[in-house]
Amino acid sequence: MFKGLVGLVTGGASGLGKATAELIIKQGGRVVICDLPSAPGANTAKALGENAAFAPVDVTSEKDIKNALQTTVDKFGRLDVAVNCAGIASAARTYNFKKDQPFDLELFRTTVEVNLVGTFNVIRLVAGLIGKNAPNADGQRGVIINTASIAAFDGQIGQAAYAASKAGVVGMTLAIARDLSKQGIRVVTIAPGLFRTPMMELLPEPAIKQLEASVPFPPRLGHPHEYALLVQSIIQNPMLNGETIRLDGSLRMQP
Numbered sequence: 112m113f114k115g116l117v118g119l120v121t122g123g124a125s126g127l128g129k130a131t132a133e134l135i136i137k138q139g140g141r142v143v144i145c146d147l148p149s150a151p152g153a154n155t156a157k158a159l160g161e162n163a164a165f166a167p168v169d170v171t172s173e174k175d176i177k178n179a180l181q182t183t184v185d186k187f188g189r190l191d192v193a194v195n196c197a198g199i200a201s202a203a204r205t206y207n208f209k210k211d212q213p214f215d216l217e218l219f220r221t222t223v224e225v226n227l228v229g230t231f232n233v234i235r236l237v238a239g240l241i242g243k244n245a246p247n248a249d250g251q252r253g254v255i256i257n258t259a260s261i262a263a264f265d266g267q268i269g270q271a272a273y274a275a276s277k278a279g280v281v282g283m284t285l286a287i288a289r290d291l292s293k294q295g296i297r298v299v300t301i302a303p304g305l306f307r308t309p310m311m312e313l314l315p316e317p318a319i320k321q322l323e324a325s326v327p328f329p330p331r332l333g334h335p336h337e338y339a340l341l342v343q344s345i346i347q348n349p350m351l352n353g354e355t356i357r358l359d360g361s362l363r364m365q366p
């Protein structure tokens with residue numbers, strides 16, 4: 112299905128990104144895993160074989176992403192699909208009245224910097240390489256897929272920074288799709304609900320079980336592979352563009 116396709120996945124050493132990289136390889140594609148130097152990206156790529164490579168990056172760094180794109184060209188000669196999975200999350204109320212403390216502004220800045228600015232940094236740089244591809248019969252040169260969160264719409268208590276960062280990803284999706292449309296590059300965002308990943312497992316198991324029970328159907332956490340299946344569908348369907356797709360078992364989060 113993806114024979115000849117070259118993908119780049121940020122946050123590809125863990126969770127949803129790792130599942131996406133695994134699916135691209137399984138479907139006959141090649142993939143560059145971009146993740147922090149401290150992440151197990153090299154081992155993940157090694158386990159996936161010769162069609163996978165690791166590029167250590169901070170998504171907020173122009174230099175790192177340009178180096179990753181050079182690695183992509185050196186190893187695989189092109190780029191067709193970029194998937195932005197890199198992200199961080201935190202929980203703190205806007206004002207903690209018990210401790211008489213406002214939300215830490217550096218935490219807010221860092222959350223937006225990684226999740227929103229980092230995602231845009233990757234988009235604005237991968238677009239240049241994807242745009243060099245010869246167009247297919249439909250005029251398409253490639254696809255960029257971003258990861259928001261249902262927190263962009265249902266932001267829970269303690270999620271102001273995370274919700275703002277993810278709402279920004281949702282908000283820029285259509286504008287970027289329009290910017291890149293003449294070059295035949297589609298841009299789609301996925302807003303996942305609750306998925307069993309290391310990020311989710313930052314919560315204690317009882318809290319995870321409680322969140323899990325809140326999902327109408329199926330009443331469970333999503334499997335990272337199910338996120339990757341939506342990435343596959345987006346790649347395959349040329350009419351998907353400029354939209355954010357919730358992937359959440361019809362969950363609407365309570366405060």
Ligand SMILES: NC(=O)c1ccc[n+]([C@@H]2O[C@H](COP(=O)([O-])OP(=O)(O)OC[C@H]3O[C@@H](n4cnc5c(N)ncnc54)[C@H](O)[C@@H]3O)[C@@H](O)[C@H]2O)c1
Binds near residue numbers: 123146198229260307
């Ligand atoms: N797990 C969920 O329930 C859930 C729900 C909605 C949205 N999301 C989003 O999905 C994406 C993937 O999350 P996950 O659950 O797989 O989490 P995860 O923590 O397993 O993976 C996130 C990856 O991003 C990497 N990363 C973080 N900051 C980075 C940076 N500055 N530069 C490069 N890489 C960086 C981490 O090293 C990690 O490998 C995130 O954007 C997250 O906000 C997750």
Ligand SMILES: C[C@@H](O)[C@H]1CC[C@H]2[C@@H]3CC[C@H]4CC(=O)CC[C@]4(C)[C@H]3CC[C@]12C
Binds near residue numbers: 313314
């Ligand atoms: C929909 C998902 O993106 C978010 C919904 C609930 C969030 C979790 C809430 C608790 C946080 C605790 C923390 O400090 C680390 C991040 C969280 C686990 C956070 C992760 C994102 C989700 C799951």
